[in-house]
Amino acid sequence: MPLPDAVGTATAAASENDPLTDEFGAYVAAHGAPEIVEVLLPDTHGVLRGKWIPGGAGGKIWGDGVAIPLSIFGLDIWGREVEETGIHIETGDRDGICRPVPGTLTPVPWSPRPAAQVMLTMHEPDGRGGERPWELDPRHKLAAQVARLAALGLHPCVAFELEFYLLKPGAGPNGVPEPVFPASASGPARQNMYSMSDLDAFAPLLHDIREAARIQGLPADTVISEAAPGQYEVNLYHRRDAMAAADDAILLRRLIDGVARKHGVRASFMAKPFLDFAGSGMHVHVSLTDNEGANAFGAGEDGDRLLRHCAAGLLDTMIDTAVLYVPSYNGFRRLVPGSYAPTSISWGYDNRAVAVRVPNGPPKARRLEHRIAGADAHPHLVLAAILAGMLEGIERGQEPPPPLTGNAYEQEAPRLSYDMGEAIRSFGGSDFVARAFGAEYQRVFAIMKEAELAAFERRIGPLEYETYL
Template sequence: MPLPEAADIAAAPTSSRPADEFGAYVAEHGTPDIVEVLLPDTHGVLRGKWIPGTAGGKIWGDGVAIPLSIFGLDIWGREVEETGIHIETGDRDGMCRPVAGTLKPVPWSPRPAAQVMISMYEPDGRGGERPWDLDPRHKLAAQVARLAALGLYPCVAFELEFYLMKPAPGPGGVPEPVFPASTSGPARQNMYAMSDLDAHAGLLHEVREAARIQGLPADTVISEAAPGQFEVNLYHRNDPMAAADDAILLRRLIDGVARKHGLRASFMAKPFLEFAGSGMHVHVSLADSGGANAFAKGEAGERLLRNAAAGMLATMADTCVFYVPSYNGFRRLVPGSYAPTSISWGYDNRAVAVRVPNGPPKARRLEHRIAGADAHPHLVLAGILAGMIEGIERGLEPPTPLTGNAYEQEAPLLSYDMGEAVRRFAASDFVGRAFGAQYRRVFAIMKETELAAFERRINPLEYETYL
């Protein structure tokens, strides 16, 4: 992660640029065939519409009407009626507005296309609009605003791991892994292998070029801890909203380029039991109003860092389902896997949940290592920032930092069970205070429904054992 040095951000930059944004795009790139409007739902799944390029300017004027209930869909895109926000309400439309800075070309598209992220608003009853409470983007904006009220401004960078896969052979089939064969014999761990990068150099260079075209601040590309697994790091952003947008759009970019090459990019948290899972690590520092790293201000900065770390740890169990939102994701939290299994912190220790990386004072930061690659970046960052605020406002002190192998040391364990994590979230006073009772209720209902769907399926091992 590059060194954070400034924090020239707005508290909650959710509105679009002036109405001529689309005109400026057309002047530079020409009129696209379509404009893809992208709305990340509760699970981080992109939903939206294709709008003809000739009508693209209306997005900045009229907005885009989409049902408010899109945030009551499960991970498969089905209505979760128990949320009470579907037909019971008349299934009302919300109005979606474009997010500043996200209108970009789609270089992997077979026809000229543009894309823009949007966020949801609802009528406020007085002829205006207000943020729709169930849009995760607004949950993050609220935490950024809370920190700004304390005179603190997050500087954020995401790291994203993924696997390259061959497409599934047919309906119901399972995608096959693409294991670059840098040596003979079976697929094996080959950490940081240049030969694995070389094996997919064409695809990875196209990812880098697409990121350049779209203005995504892509940094290092590495071959990760398993064959066929890669990681793309993003540079830090002084705008935390843009940092979360970057992570959403990078996933789409990687998958789009992979499809163009006849492959699939998998952000599944644990696609193979025998190999490492894919994570989403988040680096966060806090700057003061002058742009200086507040964590680097001597004894006061170290105390602020400790308070922030303590808050992240104290709230981690309550918000775990933000970071590990899927049934599969809990398979990633296993000892020895470089995915944390305990509520712990430490200095330059990759076995803990919250790490203080080495580096010069101006780069002083906390690295949150729990989230899977399938998590919603806006909710992950919202949970992290809310925890930091809790620790700072209450002056919390963290436990003794762990050194060495954290998997073999005493520390409270993260949940290994999705049901337990959802129940903890649903009962949490902290979640209610930080994110609102309505969001706590609806999110918990959707995750309970998702868990029930998995628990109603018979595992193939059961057939192998008992049939």
């Protein structure tokens, strides 16, 4: 274990040049010297890449940054280089400069040894001795939309809800995972939605999730037993800081996974692990506040008009951005009628069958709930697409179609595609995506998803062997 003196010396030396290193010094003073600092860089898919850095060198993270190849954002979901992107060895595979995200340095409660973690964001050298944001880092795509809204005097207030399954370790029969049933379960598999007994059955694990969130400063709110055996949901409080809200969602997934492993089970954020049970979603609640912090959606007639413009923009851009909300081959299996996952391009008031819901509540809590994203989606990209869609509606003064009431699955409305290839083509050919995310990001993301889709289409599934062999 590095000596605290070494940590303190490194921190003090770096602090003379960069006051941000005081964050690490304050951490050491509060928690002691970590053996390692886990630096976390979410890639294009939301998969965490990074390094373990000795605690004695931790202060350098804030002074010098962390060198990681720029091409980390050209890896597929399996961590392999997608050569067609043109950002790997043909560029010399240059390093980017990763800077720590302020406020994300926390202990790792589930680690067997003293460890800290911090999230990173990537920059590239600008050729003049400085650096600029790396255009393929999803974090910068969200920052751009936040800045556009700020120029209009509007600021997103955001909360994420994350659903997940608890699974037995290892593969079950035929390679299919098995959910962890509560000990009190009896009879055939059942929903048992909002079950208190299912919460009680996993109380030690769920309380450890809440305690880890407290230690890490993550604003965890409600815990729910969801619509399938072994499925749960953890909600996060609203933040008037969109970047921090997306960071919370990334870090909460890591926390749940780490605590679950410590309890001998697996946590899965796969969008549709079981055909017969509900999929796992990532619902995003968004309101817009003015410069004084008041909810702009709650400002009487003007607020209603602003909310309608935002809803219209979300519906109008939904086809083009669907692959950001549903980025996986498996995720399109979740979009089935009657599943509480939306299948139509629709909106409504207090209606969980639509894609964009306006929950009940007083004017000060008026917000939009975006219900399309799977739990495996990248929170920064999901939120960037949502905000860009809302901006599109505001800037064009768009009006939505009439809100749907009742069972939206049985009503006339444009449908979301169930086909990943179609969603990729819509994304890659969209003028809106090029404007909101940049042509280069659009190109690289589409290439990576095309390669991912091709990998699945080259596989022969078990049912084909059972049927035709």
